[in-house]
Amino acid sequence: MPDPKNALETETVLAADPDWWRQAAVYQIYPRSFADSNGDGIGDLPGITSRVPYLVELGVDAVWLSPFYPSALADGGYDVDDYRNVDPRLGTLDDFDEMVAALHAAGIRIIADIVPNHSSNLHEWFREALAAPKGSAARDRYIFRDGEGPDGSEPPSDWLSIFGGPAWHPVGDGQWYLHLFAPEQPDLNWANREVRDDFLRTIRFWSDRGVDGFRVDVAHGLAKDLTAPLRSHAELEATKLAADGSHPLWDREELDEIYAEWREVFDEYDPPRIAVAEAWVAPTRRHRYAAETSLGQAFNFDLLRANFSSEEFHEIVDRNMEFAAETGSSNTWVFSNHDVVRHATRYGLPADLSGEGEVGKDWLLRGGPASEVDAALGLRRARAATLFLLGLPGSAYLYQGEELGLPEVAEIPDASRQDPTFFRSPGVEVGRDGCRVPLPWVADAPSFGFGPSAASHLPQPAWFSSFAVDVQSADPSSTLSMYRRALALRHELQGLEQLAWISVELPSVLAFQRPGGWTVVTNFGSSSVTLPDGMRELEVLLSSAPLDPADAAAGVVPPAATVWLR
Known part of the structure; x- marks a missing residue:
């Protein structure tokens, strides 16, 4: 090692x-x-x-x-x-x-x-598998199956790759290997x-x-x-x-x-x-x-x-x-x-x-x-x-x-x-x-x-x-x-993995409090909102959008904005 x-x-x-x-x-x-x-x-x-x-x-x-x-x-x-x-x-x-x-x-x-x-199709295991015969230990590390039809020229199933196209690729001897992603990404056999x-x-x-x-x-x-x-x-x-x-x-x-x-x-x-x-x-x-x-x-x-x-x-x-x-x-x-x-x-x-x-x-x-x-x-x-x-x-x-x-x-x-x-x-x-x-x-x-x-x-x-x-x-x-x-404030304020929702009776607004009095308020709406009286005295620590000082003092949260309060 x-x-x-x-x-x-x-x-x-x-x-x-x-x-x-x-x-x-x-x-x-x-x-x-x-x-x-x-x-x-x-x-x-x-x-x-x-x-x-x-x-x-x-x-x-x-x-x-x-x-x-x-x-x-x-x-x-x-x-x-x-x-x-x-x-x-x-x-x-x-x-x-x-x-x-x-x-x-x-x-x-x-x-x-x-x-x-x-793995990739260039991994040493897969190169070994391609060079090995059907039923070999090398092929068992991957998912090889016989093709359909008398000469194995049809894929084992009609499965599709996540990236488009068929999920099976022929290797030229009547067998096909599974790739749920690209052909260059043969699936490994985790039963092995x-x-x-x-x-x-x-x-x-x-x-x-x-x-x-x-x-x-x-x-x-x-x-x-x-x-x-x-x-x-x-x-x-x-x-x-x-x-x-x-x-x-x-x-x-x-x-x-x-x-x-x-x-x-x-x-x-x-x-x-x-x-x-x-x-x-x-x-x-x-x-x-x-x-x-x-x-x-x-x-x-x-x-x-x-x-x-x-x-x-x-x-x-x-x-x-x-x-x-x-x-x-x-x-x-x-x-x-x-x-x-x-x-x-x-x-x-x-x-x-x-x-x-x-x-x-x-x-x-x-x-x-x-x-x-x-x-x-x-x-x-x-x-x-x-x-x-x-x-x-x-x-x-x-x-x-x-x-x-x-x-x-x-x-x-x-x-x-x-x-x-x-x-x-x-x-x-x-x-x-x-x-x-x-x-x-x-x-x-x-x-x-x-x-x-x-x-x-x-x-x-x-x-x-x-x-x-x-x-x-x-x-x-x-x-x-x-x-x-x-991120600096997050390190300073973060406590227990808990939150408590705060009801503000504004449909476009979510507000929650973390232990220690850290409050997060997000206005998802397209117009400004005014927070309830009890939240207006809180200190504004950070805002995602510019805050006018007078609006901040009045508890106004702009549209599409989040404020952190304490």
């Missing part, structure tokens, strides 16, 4: 609180788009290390790194060639150790993305003991190097019922709608045993390593992943999918507070990540386009024009929603660039796109590249300071200059300044 001593030199600084994750502010870094140290247009690990002072000033407790492993980038790094190494374009294991040491020395934890549902043991080794490998926890990609997809005859696509869709855990491919009971083994490994460390599940399942099904005998925490994407609505936000918070009480876990709140349209854009959509499921995703991913977005309204609502979220008990997961108020980049030429959803659904979806464009750091610099050259693996629009870190750092009213102030 490589010597992890460099990464662990500061471990004792962070070892005191095994519950650090319960109310942490976690900042997601998409490494290829965060900071480029060598000018090749691709963000890298030394680039992240160079920006640790920025993360400290921002005030986050942990960073979550999207995959940094060797990869052909068929799916943005989620096609992993080697689970225990670093992509040479992003650095080396020594660079990783230096990054961890720098983060830990600054008091910041690190969460690594782990991708257990599938060797697969399970290898991932336990991977967890230990990164934990020994100082990783504090793991974000588990497609956590609900590992276990599968592939009993013959395979069900049809229509039958799978009908089962999925039932949302009762009986789907052959998703959210199966066998996952309990898999993650119980992971938990045993997590608990070998002091403090125990943590994990958070990416599991797109019904809210009533998240208990499996959030249990203390399992991963311990599960993303809830409920606010991410909601409209900017007091009624929806109230119901979601109540439901998830109950969930946390039942599981003993803590809530996870999130508005943006690398897979969805940025919330500053979602909240600016016309009303008739923003009310279907995950707000704005279908419309924008299918190429909806940016000209139909009210950018000013979207940013105003996003700032208000963010202060609402940061006031809630539980952990807050932030996505790089949201602290700048970055909107989705819609104007990416087809020739520059990278997302497999674009290539596998031509003319249907433009994909997720719009939220993955490299960050603007310096307004008047090549690549806006992303790197020392003008190179950028996805094109940055000219309007990025007004969102740059250096511009916003100099403006006390900027979105970046608001995030910095909010």
Whole structure:
């Protein structure tokens, strides 16, 4: 095993609180788009290390790194060639150790993305499987099945990939392999003991190097019922709608045993390593992943999918507070990540386009024009929603660039796109590249300071200059300044994982109080409101929108705004 001593030199600084994750502010870094140290247009690990002072000033407790492993980038790094190494374009294991040491020395934890549902088709196991005969031990690590028809030329079933097109790919000898995502991402067979043991080794490998926890990609997809005859696509869709855990491919009971083994490994460390599940399942099904005998925490994407609505936000918070009480876990709140349209854009959509499921995703991913977005309204609502979220008990997961108020980049030429959803659904979806464009750091610099050259693996629009870190750092009213102030106050004010709703008898307003007298008030409406007499004497700590001193003294909250009071 490589010597992890460099990464662990500061471990004792962070070892005191095994519950650090319960109310942490976690900042997601998409490494290829965060900071480029060598000018090749691709963000890298030394680039992240160079920006640790920025993360400290921002005030986050942990960073979550999207995959940094060797990869052909068929799916943005989620096609992993080697689970225990670093992509040479992003650095080396020594660079990783230096990054961890720098983060830990600054008091910041690190969460690594782990991708257990599938490897890449360039992984040594899959290359071995293709070279091996039918029925071999090498093929049993994946999901190979004989094709239909006399010569096996038809797929084993009519299943569809999440990214579009068929979910089976032929290998030329009458067999096909399953890929629920891209063809370059063959699904692993988690009924195979060797697969399970290898991932336990991977967890230990990164934990020994100082990783504090793991974000588990497609956590609900590992276990599968592939009993013959395979069900049809229509039958799978009908089962999925039932949302009762009986789907052959998703959210199966066998996952309990898999993650119980992971938990045993997590608990070998002091403090125990943590994990958070990416599991797109019904809210009533998240208990499996959030249990203390399992991963311990599960993303809830409920606010991410909601409209900017007091009624929806109230119901979601109540439901998830109950969930946390039942599981003993803590809530996870999130508005943006690398897979969805940025919330500053979602909240600016016309009303008739923003009310279907995950707000704005279908419309924008299918190429909806940016000209139909009210950018000013979207940013105003996003700032208000963010202060609402940061006031809630539980952990807050932030996505790089949201602290700048970055909107989705819609104007990416087809020739520059990278997302497999674009290539596998031509003319249907433009994909997720719009939220993955490299960050603007310096307004008047090549690549806006992303790197020392003008190179950028996805094109940055000219309007990025007004969102740059250096511009916003100099403006006390900027979105970046608001995030910095909010995160600092959050550390100062945060107490028990409790909240109490305050009745203000205003339909567009939600108000709640945290222990210690910290009060959060959000006006979801389109006109100003005046708070009741008892709240007007409270001190205004922070507002997502400009407050006139006279209005603040009179308890007036502007439209689409959140204020923190004490």
